[in-house]
Amino acid sequence: MAVCARLCGVGQSGGCRRRGLEDGEEDEVRIEAGPAHSGPRGPRTLLQLPPEILVEIFSSLPGPELPSLAQVCRKFRQILNTDTIWKRRCKQEYGVCENLRKLEVTGVSCRDVYVKLLHQYRHILGLWQPDIGPYGGLLNVVVDGLFIIGWMYLTPHDPHVDEPMRLKPVFRIHLMERKSATVECMYGHKGPHNGQIQIVKKDEFCTKCLQTDYHRMSGGRQEEFRTWLREDLGRTLEDIFHEHMQELILMKFIYICQYDNCLTYRRIYHPLSQPDDLLCPGFFKGTYGSHGLEIVMLSFHGTLAKVTKITGDPNVPACQQTLEIDLTRPVQLPDVEHLRNFDEMSRLVLDVQAQIHREQRLTGSDEEDGREVAAVRGEPGRPLLPVKRPEDKDANKVGAEENDEQEAPAHSFVLPDGVTARSEEYPRSCKMCFYGTGLIAGHGFSSPERTPGLFILFDEDRFGFIWLELKSFSLYSRMRDKFQRADAPSQAAFDEMLQNMQSWTT
Numbered sequence: 001m002a003v004c005a006r007l008c009g010v011g012q013s014g015g016c017r018r019r020g021l022e023d024g025e026e027d028e029v030r031i032e033a034g035p036a037h038s039g040p041r042g043p044r045t046l047l048q049l050p051p052e053i054l055v056e057i058f059s060s061l062p063g064p065e066l067p068s069l070a071q072v073c074r075k076f077r078q079i080l081n082t083d084t085i086w087k088r089r090c091k092q093e094y095g096v097c098e099n100l101r102k103l104e105v106t107g108v109s110c111r112d113v114y115v116k117l118l119h120q121y122r123h124i125l126g127l128w129q130p131d132i133g134p135y136g137g138l139l140n141v142v143v144d145g146l147f148i149i150g151w152m153y154l155t156p157h158d159p160h161v162d163e164p165m166r167l168k169p170v171f172r173i174h175l176m177e178r179k180s181a182t183v184e185c186m187y188g189h190k191g192p193h194n195g196q197i198q199i200v201k202k203d204e205f206c207t208k209c210l211q212t213d214y215h216r217m218s219g220g221r222q223e224e225f226r227t228w229l230r231e232d233l234g235r236t237l238e239d240i241f242h243e244h245m246q247e248l249i250l251m252k253f254i255y256i257c258q259y260d261n262c263l264t265y266r267r268i269y270h271p272l273s274q275p276d277d278l279l280c281p282g283f284f285k286g287t288y289g290s291h292g293l294e295i296v297m298l299s300f301h302g303t304l305a306k307v308t309k310i311t312g313d314p315n316v317p318a319c320q321q322t323l324e325i326d327l328t329r330p331v332q333l334p335d336v337e338h339l340r341n342f343d344e345m346s347r348l349v350l351d352v353q354a355q356i357h358r359e360q361r362l363t364g365s366d367e368e369d370g371r372e373v374a375a376v377r378g379e380p381g382r383p384l385l386p387v388k389r390p391e392d393k394d395a396n397k398v399g400a401e402e403n404d405e406q407e408a409p410a411h412s413f414v415l416p417d418g419v420t421a422r423s424e425e426y427p428r429s430c431k432m433c434f435y436g437t438g439l440i441a442g443h444g445f446s447s448p449e450r451t452p453g454l455f456i457l458f459d460e461d462r463f464g465f466i467w468l469e470l471k472s473f474s475l476y477s478r479m480r481d482k483f484q485r486a487d488a489p490s491q492a493a494f495d496e497m498l499q500n501m502q503s504w505t506t
């Protein structure tokens with residue numbers, strides 16, 4: 001914050017506040033050089049260096065450090081007016097590669113872009129979840145050319161889980177004139193209009209629309225509903241035959257209408273990746289029956305894999321942990337013929353559950369039995385074989401034979417009869433299966449319960465889950481979008497966020 005306060009003073013007419021120098025008065029800044037470098041003819045002070053060298057030096061310093069240099073003396077201040085310094089800072093710190101000519105037309109300098117746009121709004125860059133009750137969402141705020149844009153990520157249309165995400169801009173910030181950045185709301189079909197952004201506290205900000213009439217349509221709510229249905233869900237009223245689904249969709253529309261003029265966002269992190277993870281953690285799209293497609297986040301925690309909802313529904317809201325996979329409990333699938341039999345598949349999973357319950361009773365009755373439990377469980381410390389990632393292939397060329405052994409062989413897969421899926425288009429071979437639990441609940445997240453199921457790892461980008469109690473199958477497919485400024489600063493910070501999330505929607 002102190003740095004910010006200094007930076008916001010750049011370019012103001014205050015001059016050298018630190019020493020109270022008058023223009024024209026030069027202050028000597030000595031180079032602290034050892035005897036080996038201080039030859040009799042070399043420059044003895046920084047001020048004696050040619051301006052182009054100083055520009056070069058200043059360009060390589062972090063932007064927030066520059067304002068204190070401007071306070072040293074008039075020469076430094078003049079040199080800091082060189083826009084190439086700020087152009088380099090914009091590029092190195094925020095990836096802005098726009099050409100200067102475009103800026104000149106609008107009369108905005110690179111320093112203005114750096115100070116009044118990028119630095120000013122740096123705290124809102126990254127991934128966020130809107131607080132829309134149980135529905136949640138995913139927002140990515142990025143520097144895009146000379147704009148900062150908030151992109152809302154919408155899932156592909158149900159049930160096409162492998163298709164790419166759809167992006168919709170919800171706000172943008174730019175420099176219309178030199179004075180200050182302008183925030184615009186992008187909702188509706190009448191173009192950008194006045195909005196506001198307020199950083200509430202660390203990792204939380206609010207957007208406000210100041211012209212919600214731009215969201216209204218001439219056909220009233222009916223037209224707005226139909227348009228939302230078509231654009232967000234890819235459907236028309238006529239093609240939703242299922243009465244329950246109609247109800248759910250209408251309920252969602254009425255709910256999100258409340259957030260027409262004001263939305264709060266909370267920061268979320270992309271999970272950190274470890275070399276021995278079963279697959280790359282990250283964001284996935286998953287099928288959730290009549291609730292349509294939802295966004296989830298896969299993360300690894302020792303011997304557990306957790307799948308957390310980023311979007312949600314009135315039964316299990318966003319932020320809840322939808323799946324928990326026990327990576328120490330692999331399930332060996334039978335051949336396809338036997339797999340078709342639901343009871344047989346179900347028995348495999350329930351056997352593991354019974355085993356877990358037995359072990360819990362043992363540890364509960366006598367702590368000393370810990371070792372016995374470990375023996376019952378088989379190989380508790382057995383390292384899991386990571387699925388080979390494409391980028392690993394070249395690196396592993398040497399000793400390929402050993403690695404071939406590590407590659408889990410593909411196993412034929414088919415859904416047991418009677419298990420419903422949103423689509424018949426699911427992979428017919430898998431790498432590994434594990435025991436896991438899935439969270440189910442009544443409307444309004446009433447009586448939530450973790451119920452047993454089968455986690456199926458298809459490949460690096462897809463996994464599935466069979467919900468035994470619901471007799472249904474969810475297919476998850478990786479979001480391939482790249483995110484900047486989204487990684488958690490540490491595993492501890494990520495864990496803390498996950499823990500906090502649970503309280504966001506309940």
Ligand SMILES: [Zn+2]
Pocket residue numbers: 185186187188193209210211212214215
């Ligand atoms: Zn608006």
